[in-house]
Amino acid sequence: MKKIDDIKLGKFLSLVLRHKPETIGITLDKNGWADVNELIEKVKLSERYIDMEILERIVRENNKKRYSFNEDKTKIRASQGHSIEVELNLKEMTPPKILYHGTAIRFLKSIKEKGILKMNRQYVHLSMDIETARNVGKRHGEVVILPVDIDGLKKIRHKFYLSENNVWLTYDIPSKYILWNKIIY
Numbered sequence: 001m002k003k004i005d006d007i008k009l010g011k012f013l014s015l016v017l018r019h020k021p022e023t024i025g026i027t028l029d030k031n032g033w034a035d036v037n038e039l040i041e042k043v044k045l046s047e048r049y050i051d052m053e054i055l056e057r058i059v060r061e062n063n064k065k066r067y068s069f070n071e072d073k074t075k076i077r078a079s080q081g082h083s084i085e086v087e088l089n090l091k092e093m094t095p096p097k098i099l100y101h102g103t104a105i106r107f108l109k110s111i112k113e114k115g116i117l118k119m120n121r122q123y124v125h126l127s128m129d130i131e132t133a134r135n136v137g138k139r140h141g142e143v144v145i146l147p148v149d150i151d152g153l154k155k156i157r158h159k160f161y162l163s164e165n166n167v168w169l170t171y172d173i174p175s176k177y178i179l180w181n182k183i184i185y
Contacts, residue, residue, distance in 0.1 A: 006054070006057060006058055006061070009043075009048060009050060009054070009058060010058045010062055010066070012043070012046075012048060013039075013043075013058065013067065014066060014078065014081075016034075016039070016043075017032070017034060017067065017076070017077060017078040018078040018081050018082045018083065018084070019082070019083045019084060020084075021034065021084075023046075024039075024042040024043060024045065024046050025042055025045075026038055026039060026042050028077070028084070028086060030086065030087055031077070031086060031087050031088065031089060032077040032078060032082060032086035032087075032088060033070065033075040033076070033077045034075065034076055034077065035074065035075060036052070036055065036069070036073060036074055036075060036076050037074075039055075039076060040052065040055060052073075055076070056069075056073070059076070064165060065079065065164070065165035065166070066078055066079055066081070066165060067079065068164050068165075079163045079164040079165040079167070080122075080123070080125070080163035080164075080165065080167050080169060081121060081125070081167075082121065082122050083120045083121055083122075085122070086122075088163070090161035090162070090163065090169065091161065091162075092159050092160065092161060093160055093161060093162045094154075094160070095126075095150050095160045095162075095168050096128060096150065097150050097151055098147050098148065098149075098150060098179070099126035099127065099128060099147075099148050099150055099168050100126060100127045100128075100129065100130055100132075100133035100145050100146065100147055100148065101116050101124070101125070101126055101127070101133060101137075101145070101146045101148060101173075101178075102127065102132075102133030102134050102135070102136040102137025102138070102143060102144075102145055102146075103116075103136075103137045103140060103143070103144060103146065104137060104140035104141035104142060104143065104144070105141065105142045105143070105144045105185070106140075106141055106142070107140070108144060111146070111175060111178070112175055112180075113175065114175065115172055115173050115174040115175040115177075115178075116146070116148075116172065116173040116175075116178070117172050118171065118172055122169075123161070123169035123170060123171065124169070124170050124171065124172060124173055125167050125168070125169060126148060126167070126168040126169070126170065127167070127168070128166065128168065130145055130184060133145045133146075143185075144183055144184070144185055145183065145184035145185075146178050146179075146183055147178070147179040147182045147183065147184075148173060148177060148178060148179070149177045149178070149179055152176075152177045153170075153173065153177050158170060158171065158173075158177075159171065
């Protein structure tokens with residue numbers, strides 16, 4: 001199987017494990033885990049080829065480390081980014097002083113008015129570095145990087161969590177906690 005096929009299959013797995021498990025007729029448990037054997041069987045029924053070797057390669061080589069196995073590799077889940085309700089058992093953590101949110105310039109007016117909203121996901125996603133934020137934002141169009149005032153958010157007891165793949169997760173961020181004088185185009 002070629003790398004491009006892994007990417008396409010990885011995107012399909014993202015759809016199934018983060019948003020629509022019903023697409024292939026599986027269910028996720030309350031923590032977002034899917035049975036690996038059932039996942040492989042149902043993906044094959046959707047006229048896509050996958051086996052354990054391919055699944056392990058996708059998990060290992062995904063550039064965003066989007067998926068993880070349990071210890072004995074009988075279950076798999078997405079690390080974050082769910083639009084369906086799952087409990088990832090995240091622990092509250094203290095983030096660095098500045099985190100970044102990558103988005104498209106076309107969303108700036110709305111963000112200035114309403115802040116950074118989680119929209120259809122469980123959390124707002126923040127990056128530790130500008131380059132990662134840029135890569136996230138470019139999916140939506142011309143990119144802008146918004147530095148977020150973490151100290152200010154901590155003063156109002158805003159909570160932060162770090163996902164298994166090192167994405168910082170939090171709740172909606174009011175506009176006044178964006179460092180508008182430091183945005184990066």
